[in-house]
Amino acid sequence: MSDPRDPAEGPEQRPEPLVPSRAARHQAKRGRFLRGRSARPAPPPQPGAGPPARPVPEPQGRAGPEPARPGAAPPDRFAGGPAGRPAAPPDWSAPPAARPPAPPAARPPAPPPARPDAPPPEWVPRQPPPRPEPEYWEPAAPGRPPSPAGPGPEPPRRARRRPAGDPDAAPAGRGRRPARGRPSVRPPSVNAPALRGVAASSVGLAGALVVVAAVLVLAVGALPAASPPATPATGDPYSARWVCPLLAGQATTVTVANVGGATATLQTTIHAADKPRGPAGKALPAGATQLVQVKPQKDGYVQVEAFSAPVVVNAGGLGCAPGSGNRWWLPASDTRQGIDTKVVVANPNNEPAVVDLVPHVTAGSIRPDDDELFVPARSAVTRPLGDVATTGLKPSIEVVARAGRVVVGAAVSRRGAAEPTLLPAQGVLRPAWWFAGGISGGGRQSQVLVTNPNATPLQLVVEVTTGKGTFKPPGPFDEPIANGGTAELPIPPLDVKGPFAVKVRSRNGAAFAAALRVTEGEGSSTVSRIDLGTGQPERGWLLPRPPEGGQLVLANLSASQLEARVGDLADGRTGRGDPVRLPPGKVTVRKLPAGAENLMVEAGRAGLLAAPLGGGAVVPGSAVGGLPAGGPITPGPAAAP
Numbered sequence: 214m215s216d217p218r219d220p221a222e223g224p225e226q227r228p229e230p231l232v233p234s235r236a237a238r239h240q241a242k243r244g245r246f247l248r249g250r251s252a253r254p255a256p257p258p259q260p261g262a263g264p265p266a267r268p269v270p271e272p273q274g275r276a277g278p279e280p281a282r283p284g285a286a287p288p289d290r291f292a293g294g295p296a297g298r299p300a301a302p303p304d305w306s307a308p309p310a311a312r313p314p315a316p317p318a319a320r321p322p323a324p325p326p327a328r329p330d331a332p333p334p335e336w337v338p339r340q341p342p343p344r345p346e347p348e349y350w351e352p353a354a355p356g357r358p359p360s361p362a363g364p365g366p367e368p369p370r371r372a373r374r375r376p377a378g379d380p381d382a383a384p385a386g387r388g389r390r391p392a393r394g395r396p397s398v399r400p401p402s403v404n405a406p407a408l409r410g411v412a413a414s415s416v417g418l419a420g421a422l423v424v425v426a427a428v429l430v431l432a433v434g435a436l437p438a439a440s441p442p443a444t445p446a447t448g449d450p451y452s453a454r455w456v457c458p459l460l461a462g463q464a465t466t467v468t469v470a471n472v473g474g475a476t477a478t479l480q481t482t483i484h485a486a487d488k489p490r491g492p493a494g495k496a497l498p499a500g501a502t503q504l505v506q507v508k509p510q511k512d513g514y515v516q517v518e519a520f521s522a523p524v525v526v527n528a529g530g531l532g533c534a535p536g537s538g539n540r541w542w543l544p545a546s547d548t549r550q551g552i553d554t555k556v557v558v559a560n561p562n563n564e565p566a567v568v569d570l571v572p573h574v575t576a577g578s579i580r581p582d583d584d585e586l587f588v589p590a591r592s593a594v595t596r597p598l599g600d601v602a603t604t605g606l607k608p609s610i611e612v613v614a615r616a617g618r619v620v621v622g623a624a625v626s627r628r629g630a631a632e633p634t635l636l637p638a639q640g641v642l643r644p645a646w647w648f649a650g651g652i653s654g655g656g657r658q659s660q661v662l663v664t665n666p667n668a669t670p671l672q673l674v675v676e677v678t679t680g681k682g683t684f685k686p687p688g689p690f691d692e693p694i695a696n697g698g699t700a701e702l703p704i705p706p707l708d709v710k711g712p713f714a715v716k717v718r719s720r721n722g723a724a725f726a727a728a729l730r731v732t733e734g735e736g737s738s739t740v741s742r743i744d745l746g747t748g749q750p751e752r753g754w755l756l757p758r759p760p761e762g763g764q765l766v767l768a769n770l771s772a773s774q775l776e777a778r779v780g781d782l783a784d785g786r787t788g789r790g791d792p793v794r795l796p797p798g799k800v801t802v803r804k805l806p807a808g809a810e811n812l813m814v815e816a817g818r819a820g821l822l823a824a825p826l827g828g829g830a831v832v833p834g835s836a837v838g839g840l841p842a843g844g845p846i847t848p849g850p851a852a853a854p
Contacts, residue, residue, distance in 0.1 A: 453519040455526035457533035458559040458593060458622040459485050459509040465528050467505040467515050470757035470811045471497045472782060472837060473522030480518040484591055485509030500782035502757055502811050512593040514559035523837045525755050527830040530635030531622035535836050537561060539614040541621045541638040542726040544662040545743060547607050548598055551628040556610060559593040559620045566617025570596060572608040573664050578697035588619060609664045609699045634741050639726050643748030645718035648729035649768050649822035650744035654710035657733050661702040661717055664726040665694045671725055678714040678768055679707060683798040714768035714800055714822050742828045750819035753834030756812040763805050764826040769795035771820025782811040
């Protein structure tokens with residue numbers, strides 16, 4: 214078969230040539246213009262070349278002319294071959310070549326002049342619309358010539374809009390052109406819609422987060438809930454530990470009072486002999502008291518552990534502490550001529566303790582020259598005072614445990630006196646202190662003993678409350694106390710004879726140690742007692758084994774009237790006695806109930822002070838957790854190890 218492109222064949226034997234579409238011719242010339250080449254006018258039609266062929270639509274996906282292939286005509290001669298012969302039709306079966314994209318910043322050039330026989334181009338304004346809607350072109354089906362009637366019918370579905378920046382999109386500035394040939398049967402793809410309005414704002418994001426949070430809450434709610442802890446079968450989950458130091462040869466009566474509403478299980482251990490007595494268990498009913506008689510053969514201690522109910526333990530003299538600690542204050546030691554002071558340090562724990570005794574005098578603290586005091590586990594050691602630095606002075610003693618935890622006390626012996634004066638220790642530092650054990654008249658003297666552990670001077674405010682009211686007494690109370698120093702602040706004689714209460718506070722809120730000492734008699738017959746008071750406002754006080762036929766001092770240091778009730782826990786009459794109305798800022802005296810064994814005084818609000826007139830065992834409610842006896846008990850300072 215002969216080649217239709219052979220010049221030897223006549224025109225009548227040649228097939229009708231294919232002429233590219235107008236868009237293809239314009240894009241070819243536009244390419245030459247962008248490359249800097251001038252567009253050459255197309256040669257006029259040669260005679261005898263036959264009528265011009267109908268334009269063939271470009272295949273779908275091609276926006277420009279077919280790239281040159283080896284042996285093919287150059288793009289600028291696409292409309293005709295050499296010597297006026299038309300060029301061969303493009304080969305649509307070849308794979309398309311990538312067309313270099315136009316520079317984004319370059320402005321599209323003006324279209325080249327059209328051929329003389331070409332119809333004028335259809336121009337549409339750029340605005341509106343700002344973006345054209347190009348369509349796809351597909352070639353006619355094989356073997357079917359293009360329709361001579363012009364544009365074909367519109368496709369049954371809307372043509373897909375190409376996204377901006379698509380290299381195959383129609384050139385900017387051209388209008389929408391109808392498709393030729395058979396419409397495409399390929400379903401158009403749908404682009405993801407752009408977010409507008411609320412969906413593209415922070416409100417939409419917040420709504421999505423709320424939905425996610427709601428789903429998580431529902432998921433957590435669907436999980437099985439944890440079962441609550443089992444209720445203990447025994448009484449209130451409470452335990453207490455009290456330690457009372459002992460001096461060799463000093464007989465002591467230890468009083469244990471159950472101030473709870475359930476039966477307490479006690480474990481009492483006595484370390485006061487060469488062979489310590491092991492823990493003895495005993496049940497103590499609610500409101501009952503127990504007396505333990507101790508005759509120590511050597512320095513030691515008594516330890517009482519209580520379970521299921523709180524207890525209050527008191528030994529008188531040296532007193533008892535609700536647990537061991539690492540810092541204690543002995544406010545009233547004396548090393549003057551004919552007076553000796555001995556400190557007892559008890560270690561009830563299973564580890565040894567190392568202790569320093571630091572004296573504090575008026576000018577400040579004194580670093581001791583003696584070696585540290587070593588206290589073995591489950592034992593007690595005594596140390597006398599009276600070295601060269603403190604001889605002839607009345608210092609306060611600070612006991613610092615460098616290792617371990619201890620309980621301390623002291624005994625002051627006067628030459629010629631039958632019994633020594635026993636001093637309990639203060640275990641905390643507070644910015645204010647309250648005492649209700651003062652007595653005026655009858656040759657009694659009262660002093661406020663203060664120790665300043667701070668590195669700056671301490672200034673105090675002292676107030677005295679009697680049956681007439683509250684006032685500031687005259688005296689040297691405004692003078693500062695040196696850093697690390699101590700002071701004895703005597704209460705001057707008062708117009709009102711009888712009991713009074715004292716409040717001492719620092720001006721700047723600094724914490725300090727304080728106690729109230731009441732002295733009776735003269736010379737070798739002098740008797741002193743120490744009132745440790747309380748370092749916080751109280752609403753309840755406990756008096757285990759109050760003195761028979763004595764009187765009870767009640768002081769209201771609040772700004773409003775209080776109503777106190779006095780009851781015996783042994784009879785279950787707590788909170789049922791007749792109310793005692795206490796005016797604000799005054800002291801009231803009431804007789805103790807006859808036969809009381811385990812007395813409790815309770816007020817509706819804090820600000821209550823209570824003490825037996827003339828001295829006696831009294832414990833603030835804060836020592837057992839600060840809750841009223843008989844109510845719900847929670848572990849407090851008394852339960853500390």
